[in-house]
Amino acid sequence: MTSLSLKDVSKSYGTVEVLRNIDLEIQQGELIVFVGPSGCGKSTLLRMIAGLEHITGGTLEIDDEIVNDVPPAQRGIAMVFQSYALYPHMTVYDNMAFALKLAHKSSDEIDKAVRAAADTLQLTHLLDRLPKALSGGQRQRVAIGRAIVRDPKVFLFDEPLSNLDAALRVATRIEIAQLKESMPESTMIYVTHDQVEAMTLASRIVVLHGGNIEQFGAPLELYERPANTFVAQFIGSPAMNLINAEVTGTGDTTSVRMSDGGHADAPIASLDADKGKTVKLGVRPEDLTVTESDDYLVSAEVEIVEALGETTVLYFKAREGEDGLIAKLPGIHKIAKGTTIRLTAAAEKLHLFDGDGKSFLYR
Amino acid sequence: MLENPAVLGLATIILGVGGCLGYFFLSNVILDKLFFPPRGEDAGKNINRANMVRPWLFLFPALFALTLYLAYPVFETLRLSLTDRDLGGAFVGLENYRKMTAEPKFWEAVRNNMLWLIVVPAASTAFGLLVAQLTDRISWGNLAKSLIFMPMAISFVGASVIFKLIYDTRPVDQNQIGVLNAIWLKFDGGLGSVLWLQVLPTVLLLAFAAIVGYVAWIFVRDIVAKGSDKSVWLLPLRLLLAVGGLWLIWLSLSSVVSIWFEELPFGEPQTWLTIPLWNNFFLMVVLIWIQTGFAMVILSAALRGIPEETVEAAIVDGANPFQIFFKIKVPQIMGTIVVVWTTITLTVLKVFDIVFAMTNGQWETQVLANYMYDKLFRANDWGVGSASAIVIMLLVTPILVWNVYNARKEMR
Ligand SMILES: Nc1ncnc2c1ncn2[C@@H]1O[C@H](COP(=O)(O)OP(=O)(O)O)[C@@H](O)[C@H]1O
Ligand SMILES: [Mg+2]
Numbered sequence: 001m002t003s004l005s006l007k008d009v010s011k012s013y014g015t016v017e018v019l020r021n022i023d024l025e026i027q028q029g030e031l032i033v034f035v036g037p038s039g040c041g042k043s044t045l046l047r048m049i050a051g052l053e054h055i056t057g058g059t060l061e062i063d064d065e066i067v068n069d070v071p072p073a074q075r076g077i078a079m080v081f082q083s084y085a086l087y088p089h090m091t092v093y094d095n096m097a098f099a100l101k102l103a104h105k106s107s108d109e110i111d112k113a114v115r116a117a118a119d120t121l122q123l124t125h126l127l128d129r130l131p132k133a134l135s136g137g138q139r140q141r142v143a144i145g146r147a148i149v150r151d152p153k154v155f156l157f158d159e160p161l162s163n164l165d166a167a168l169r170v171a172t173r174i175e176i177a178q179l180k181e182s183m184p185e186s187t188m189i190y191v192t193h194d195q196v197e198a199m200t201l202a203s204r205i206v207v208l209h210g211g212n213i214e215q216f217g218a219p220l221e222l223y224e225r226p227a228n229t230f231v232a233q234f235i236g237s238p239a240m241n242l243i244n245a246e247v248t249g250t251g252d253t254t255s256v257r258m259s260d261g262g263h264a265d266a267p268i269a270s271l272d273a274d275k276g277k278t279v280k281l282g283v284r285p286e287d288l289t290v291t292e293s294d295d296y297l298v299s300a301e302v303e304i305v306e307a308l309g310e311t312t313v314l315y316f317k318a319r320e321g322e323d324g325l326i327a328k329l330p331g332i333h334k335i336a337k338g339t340t341i342r343l344t345a346a347a348e349k350l351h352l353f354d355g356d357g358k359s360f361l362y363r
Numbered sequence: 364m365l366e367n368p369a370v371l372g373l374a375t376i377i378l379g380v381g382g383c384l385g386y387f388f389l390s391n392v393i394l395d396k397l398f399f400p401p402r403g404e405d406a407g408k409n410i411n412r413a414n415m416v417r418p419w420l421f422l423f424p425a426l427f428a429l430t431l432y433l434a435y436p437v438f439e440t441l442r443l444s445l446t447d448r449d450l451g452g453a454f455v456g457l458e459n460y461r462k463m464t465a466e467p468k469f470w471e472a473v474r475n476n477m478l479w480l481i482v483v484p485a486a487s488t489a490f491g492l493l494v495a496q497l498t499d500r501i502s503w504g505n506l507a508k509s510l511i512f513m514p515m516a517i518s519f520v521g522a523s524v525i526f527k528l529i530y531d532t533r534p535v536d537q538n539q540i541g542v543l544n545a546i547w548l549k550f551d552g553g554l555g556s557v558l559w560l561q562v563l564p565t566v567l568l569l570a571f572a573a574i575v576g577y578v579a580w581i582f583v584r585d586i587v588a589k590g591s592d593k594s595v596w597l598l599p600l601r602l603l604l605a606v607g608g609l610w611l612i613w614l615s616l617s618s619v620v621s622i623w624f625e626e627l628p629f630g631e632p633q634t635w636l637t638i639p640l641w642n643n644f645f646l647m648v649v650l651i652w653i654q655t656g657f658a659m660v661i662l663s664a665a666l667r668g669i670p671e672e673t674v675e676a677a678i679v680d681g682a683n684p685f686q687i688f689f690k691i692k693v694p695q696i697m698g699t700i701v702v703v704w705t706t707i708t709l710t711v712l713k714v715f716d717i718v719f720a721m722t723n724g725q726w727e728t729q730v731l732a733n734y735m736y737d738k739l740f741r742a743n744d745w746g747v748g749s750a751s752a753i754v755i756m757l758l759v760t761p762i763l764v765w766n767v768y769n770a771r772k773e774m775r
Contacts, residue, residue: 050679051678051679052675052678052679071678072678072679072681073678073679073680073681073682074681077679078679079675079676079679081672081675081676082672083670083672085670085672085673085675085676086673086676087673087676087677087691087695088673088695089694089695089697098677098680098682098690099679099680099681102680102681102682102686103681146676146680150680
């Protein structure tokens, strides 16, 4: 069942267009992550769904009902803010009970809901405290509890982990994943700029960039079949290498040649018209291997070697019009700085992007 | 030529500033060169010693002046209040206090002071908060705020003169130059009069009663609420506030009743400042007019300091604008409201100029400060005058302590 759908939604502040042509269909029970660099409009999109920002154009439907002009409280959503936004003058109990009191629920009902949520989140012993007497992680849990108590159709999280320290972030991330599992019926939308959070939590990811949706799909789909060079480089760490190449053969398999004599045959379909065009060959650092043979992809000079034991990361000298290549080899490799080595990769791990950065797979 | 005030003034400035500079310079030189010279075997120790003494060198003039002009007068006033001038300054115990409390004029002043004490801080704070909230989001909010703040720049006497003109009265056959009478003469007992003089005041009084009730409730609730500050000595103050609140609510409700049964003298110009009880309120308007700007500036800054996300969270939780204001915003700035309230209370307790300039305590408008002035400088009775001064001080002190306590809590 469709829980949430956005049709051609856009947002402008005065003459500045922040979001455009946003089309999304979200099913009930999904955990959708909006990910993208800072300032790309993730919070704005989330706040439009919450009803805190006016929707400039297009329609927003929750449970097949257009809610563009419905006030936030009646949309069936609950939001967890980046700064938690707990009411500082109310105890943990009152913070969680506030929405229910406003809805004129009976005090028995309120008490039951608050205690149930507090139990789930291990907050029971903190119910009488004021927010200022809580640690960051506890405040975070109260903020989530405040959302749970309202039993919303859609949960909205705006970078909920960004104010926590690294260790707590991992722990809370796992807690949120467990919380989602315990509430399989609820839809969640989660905003982050951290791709690890996105990959680990999401059932599907929305990659936002410059006010557009770059790609919408399952985490591994984004990793294996990125729609364009932005997604290719945003998902995965270190970022995917992009190498300038010229198309020499077309058909079901595309052949490309690099300027340094390397070549590759990728099992990706291309059109006759592509022949002779300059394209980008994409290959992830972890897919590269060292080779001695003449059948190589690229050869480059090693600039920095990071030996981590588990992996060895090689940074190569940048060539004209490209970023420096990076290779991530499993295990320990004794490679000296300054040597020029040849690299290759399995054909099915290669990606091809046209001059506009669009993947050959999605044409 | 030397008697010319400008020359004298200039000489005072040169002497004063030069004296200050000279004092700070010379005292430090003496300390460093004579008492603790950073030389010899005790050099390090001497530097430390000199640095321990130095703050006191800088504090001394201020401490001295404070002692001379504040501490000494308090004790001298206390002494004078126990002596009698007619008996050549002989010690008479509490005789002056007995004489004072036997005077109806004193009790009138106490009663009026209480009225001022409740109405002016409440009205100024409420109006200030209202203006601060209403001007927060509008484009010309800053202009409105500047205009409302402007009376702060006018002296109490100046403001009194302005309002005396507003309340001015002329015989029936002449044009009224007082705004209030000009408006008054427009009413004739018809529908307009009912709306403006009966319905509107009723609504205002009921709203006032509701606000007072809410504020009093907040204070009373803190006595029983969990997790709030439960200092023992705050309890009586909170109870006092609660009782005052109840009295005020009763007052407004009974006024509502009387509004509907009063026969109003339409068509006759009124000498407003001579109508007992009401004239007190006409005087209070002057101070409210001035203090609203002060309350507005402080509360406006406090409102801006409220995290926007708590307001948005409340919107998502389903709060309407009133609930957001009273349940989210006001509680978060309660500390500031209390500081503003008590600060205005202190001003009110000392109110003198307005009464002095407008009625001089006639027609039952006497207040304590003006009563003291009357006794001290008109009746030349230093005993009773000092006794009333001590009463004012005793009234101010607890509020002052509470004010400082709250202000310090706010700063943390
Ligand atoms: N009230 C506003 N007025 C004008 N521009 C805004 C406003 N709020 C956000 N923006 C702009 O919208 C863009 C997206 O902001 P935001 O959604 O907060 O990004 P993020 O993805 O980091 O959460 C930014 O470029 C920001 O400058
Ligand atoms: Mg953001």
